[in-house]
Amino acid sequence: MTSAPPRQPPAVGVPNSTPVAAFTERELIGRITGRLPPPPAWMLVGIGDDAAVVEPERSRAEVLTVDALVEGVHFDRAFTPPGAIGHRALAANLSDLAAMGAAPRLALLSMAIPPGMPVAEFDAIADGIARLAARHRVHLAGGNLTSSPGPLVVDITAIGTVKRRQALTRAGARAGDDIYVSGTIGAAAAGLQALRRAAAPASSAVARFLYPEPRVRLGVVLARNRAATACMDLSDGLADAIRQVAEASGVGAILDAEAVPIDPAARAWFESRGADPVHAALAGGDDYELLVAVGPRLRRRLAAVAGSPGAPLTRIGVFTEERALIVRRGAHDTPMPEGYQHFRRLAEDETAPGGAEGR
């Protein structure tokens, strides 16, 4: 951030509806830093100079990722609470780090903000980021605030660490490796649909769309135990993740549709709308779960991981020598559906505003 006094508490006596345009960049930065814990000793220079200076962690490789949430593409301010916008922006990055087996360490925040946005909304976004960051001990090292003549954009860069040889990539899966997925899937897609229709029934799914829990601990434990040959997160859907890992690893895959752990509320939601829950869950994005490839020799290590808290894993298929990508339901095989294609899909959705929401 270009000009922040360190840790200035939020100003008092400002009406919630005051637009951010009534503040200087410096004052807005102060409203963020006032929500942060004291910086750790390894942060030699924090927010408030031209750049941050940090001490790297000893004998660790660094893992870096950046992800942006754009209003009208990834969320709609009409039905996404500002706290959820902040939460999801950081969660997407933490999920990427988890997929590499990295423990998160710090983040940089860049926001382009419509000048008319009420400052209370700005504060709530900062709260959403600060709370999730505190829970995972991620320290905000700096950032940039600018005005936007269009949508709100929340862009976060996150950096984590992992032992050099323990980083999990997409490329390590081999034919014969089992495919596992963490948690349950489909809830985010169902939650998004429910939110759009202002429908109450799928409220647990709505919460999972708005406040996804990145699998930070699972990623770290998988890496430490060297229990996985490949790993990827499901931000663009399960079908997409299987396709990406298979392509990067030079293998095919057979997915056992009946084994896919679909969130019960999501299953009920899709069935009530006459949709195929498996297909909806496969194609839907925003489940911040992990896809994990596990070699035959690693099953015992995985059992140790699976026993640890917060790491529910379900075997859903196998990577194969044959390069095809197949969804198997009993004796019936179908090709894996395509994943979400950001640019093409958006163009097709132009006639249906918000059609690309949630991706």
Place this chain on the structure above:
Amino acid sequence: MTSAPPRQPPAVGVPNSTPVAAFTERELIGRITGRLPPPPAWMLVGIGDDAAVVEPERSRAEVLTVDALVEGVHFDRAFTPPGAIGHRALAANLSDLAAMGAAPRLALLSMAIPPGMPVAEFDAIADGIARLAARHRVHLAGGNLTSSPGPLVVDITAIGTVKRRQALTRAGARAGDDIYVSGTIGAAAAGLQALRRAAAPASSAVARFLYPEPRVRLGVVLARNRAATACMDLSDGLADAIRQVAEASGVGAILDAEAVPIDPAARAWFESRGADPVHAALAGGDDYELLVAVGPRLRRRLAAVAGSPGAPLTRIGVFTEERALIVRRGAHDTPMPEGYQHFRRLAEDETAPGGAEGR
């Protein structure tokens, strides 16, 4: 980037006017990676996985910064060539690293792109980034591409390294330290005005606005020689930089207006328009020069630095015990003008679209 094949050359046979919406995110990423040199050995995992994995540089602290260029705020696509958009987005970050004395190392790129943007424009932005990156040996480690329903946003995070005790901050200036500035100032502000009015005369100034040269080498040399007590870049103007360093350091400043090295083309431009060149140069932003504080004992070290190529430094004033910020012209003192205030100024400029251009 979520899904990139490594180093895929740009596709052939695509008309330049094809919109980016006709491509997948993966194809667009391939058009960027095809413009990059091979990744260095320290980049253990580059573009194409959930996140990048890099080996930190030994016995160095890391310096991190993020900066965004937003269409309609920082540039206007009508008169900013796409190559300049890419160049300026990276230059702003490299300038921040230089101000800390850090040697740049890697960058992450996040873009929100209007789907109708011609792919040739996308390619030219990537070229602008890739060329400046190659010149300063900055390696692109990853990024994110998404669609924008509004303006083009180019957000870059850059990371550099510096020896722990050599990092230059804003807070080290003391009363009695001389104030130096690198290069000449005012050209970017004049160039921007000329561009807006489609005026040819100030063409060297236009080039300096479009393709600023961040003072990477100077920053590194200042840090290595421990020649400065404080340093900051001039992205928000010289007046702002003096104010920020003075506030962070707890001192005041007297600026000798007649010593300020104003770019000759800029001086001619401002004078032809009846404007005071000193005031215009002080208040104008986008000069990616460095403000440097130099203690009395460091003057000899600075002389060594000033002799090295690419490091023209001019003494323009002194930091003082007295906390006032003064512009001195001969015997006449005036208060330092205010710097650019992103949010307030934008609100005031709402009736004049593009009024905040260049900041």
